[in-house]
Amino acid sequence: MQECVPFVVIHVTMVAMDSRTSAPPPDESRYFLQCVQGQFERSARIVSLPDHIRTILSQPKNEIIVNFPVHMEDGSYKLFKGYRIQHNNILGPYKGGLRFHPDTRLDECKALATIMTYKCALMDIPFGGGKGGVRCDPRALTETELMRVTRRFTHALGNNIGPDYDIPAPDVGTNGKMMVWIMDTYMNTAGHAGRSSAQARVVTGKTLECGGSQGREKATAQGLVHCLTEWARDKGMSLEGKTALVQGYGNVGSHTAMILARLGVSIVGVADHTGHVLNPEGFNTHRLADHVKKHGSIEGYSKSQVVTRDEFFSYKADFFIPAALQNQIGAREAKLLQVKLVAEGANNPTMPDGEDELEARGIDILPDVLANAGGVTVSYYEWVQNGRHETWDLEEVETRLEKAMKRTYQRVVDFSRENKCRMRDAAHALALLRLKQVYDQRRIFP
Numbered sequence: 221m222q223e224c225v226p227f228v229v230i231h232v233t234m235v236a237m238d239s240r241t242s243a244p245p246p247d248e249s250r251y252f253l254q255c256v257q258g259q260f261e262r263s264a265r266i267v268s269l270p271d272h273i274r275t276i277l278s279q280p281k282n283e284i285i286v287n288f289p290v291h292m293e294d295g296s297y298k299l300f301k302g303y304r305i306q307h308n309n310i311l312g313p314y315k316g317g318l319r320f321h322p323d324t325r326l327d328e329c330k331a332l333a334t335i336m337t338y339k340c341a342l343m344d345i346p347f348g349g350g351k352g353g354v355r356c357d358p359r360a361l362t363e364t365e366l367m368r369v370t371r372r373f374t375h376a377l378g379n380n381i382g383p384d385y386d387i388p389a390p391d392v393g394t395n396g397k398m399m400v401w402i403m404d405t406y407m408n409t410a411g412h413a414g415r416s417s418a419q420a421r422v423v424t425g426k427t428l429e430c431g432g433s434q435g436r437e438k439a440t441a442q443g444l445v446h447c448l449t450e451w452a453r454d455k456g457m458s459l460e461g462k463t464a465l466v467q468g469y470g471n472v473g474s475h476t477a478m479i480l481a482r483l484g485v486s487i488v489g490v491a492d493h494t495g496h497v498l499n500p501e502g503f504n505t506h507r508l509a510d511h512v513k514k515h516g517s518i519e520g521y522s523k524s525q526v527v528t529r530d531e532f533f534s535y536k537a538d539f540f541i542p543a544a545l546q547n548q549i550g551a552r553e554a555k556l557l558q559v560k561l562v563a564e565g566a567n568n569p570t571m572p573d574g575e576d577e578l579e580a581r582g583i584d585i586l587p588d589v590l591a592n593a594g595g596v597t598v599s600y601y602e603w604v605q606n607g608r609h610e611t612w613d614l615e616e617v618e619t620r621l622e623k624a625m626k627r628t629y630q631r632v633v634d635f636s637r638e639n640k641c642r643m644r645d646a647a648h649a650l651a652l653l654r655l656k657q658v659y660d661q662r663r664i665f666p
């Protein structure tokens with residue numbers, strides 16, 4: 221096919237002062253991208269996606285890489301590498317989070333941006349897919365350094381983001397406070413037009429005081445619990461008295477644990493980057509969240525029994541909630557799991573061999589693009605509120621989110637039953653059909 225869609229690779233390299241942050245990309249992020257591309261091929265086959273649309277969606281439209289210097293508190297200068305991948309914008313502005321993590325890589329961002337295109341198309345919200353981040357360890361930075369990194373990154377991105385063009389949000393290692401710094405930097409550097417308050421919608425997931433939405437912080441978790449509740453209802457199962465293992469106790473993991481606990485689910489195991497802990501009586505999810513806020517991890521939480529990774533995965537429970545990073549469940553972990561359902565709070569936590577094994581063992585999967593779509597859905601509500609200068613109350617946000625999640629859950633279940641395919645393939649297929657409608661009508665410029 222002729223190259224009909226511009227494929228732009230912009231490398232903006234600023235003064236190289238210190239290259240301490242660079243490390244060769246490990247194969248892990250390449251593998252992640254290959255997994256996502258493999259999923260794309262499967263669902264494209266299911267819906268007989270025309271070749272030209274398949275070709276367009278097989279690569280991001282824009283891959284932006286920036287290297288920018290930051291003045292550190294010890295007086296040194298450090299060079300950071302940042303990414304923004306704009307996968308597709310046929311349905312609306314590019315949309316997706318920013319990840320601050322030492323392992324952030326180009327291929328990882330490409331994979332995550334592709335997942336965002338699916339997620340927004342599946343939820344039928346008028347956004348495309350994007351993702352980005354900075355390769356850094358936010359835990360190793362002081363508050364001032366973190367702010368400088370965030371602001372310099374925003375400055376380096378310049379007009380590559382914008383309220384009607386590309387709208388970042390929180391992801392792993394970022395939060396509402398950082399989104400406010402992005403908004404402030406953008407509004408102060410985007411020229412006169414950028415100072416209008418409607419430009420606050422350049423970013424979502426902001427703090428409530430600075431234009432964020434009610435319910436956004438727990439939205440990903442709340443959406444996941446809606447899906448899990450629907451799944452249990454289909455199985456004729458009550459949540460009361462059930463048990464769950466939660467991997468990751470950041471925004472998604474902790475809020476999921478707290479919401480599930482309120483519904484009578486006992487959280488019997490929790491894991492994060494520091495280790496794996498069990499409590500057969502069930503954790504006090506709020507107290508654990510306070511501990512993580514104070515100490516930065518689950519390490520040292522008194523009411524827990526420290527176990528190995530294998531012991532954590534093989535602990536018997538009803539639900540497994542991966543809410544950390546990608547590529548956590550391979551065939552090995554899938555063989556260990558003694559659960560009925562894996563509900564994906566993280567993006568792409570299950571690897572292809574893990575998925576095959578779970579399927580063979582009759583363990584259901586609620587796929588990421590459905591299960592964790594509550595976050596971007598409420599991001600959309602935030603963006604709409606900012607644009608209309610409105611503030612919706614929590615009830616309004618929650619009612620809309622519940623309706624959106626349950627409707628989409630049902631569409632995915634129906635498609636998977638009718639086409640005898642996995643829930644993940646069904647979710648991707650529905651997303652591709654949505655994108656195809658628009659390509660069919662708009663065609664390709666010129």
Ligand code: GLU
Nearest residue numbers: 316317389391595596599
């Ligand atoms: N980072 C979240 C995700 O992966 C939220 C994205 C957004 O709100 O734009 O879905």
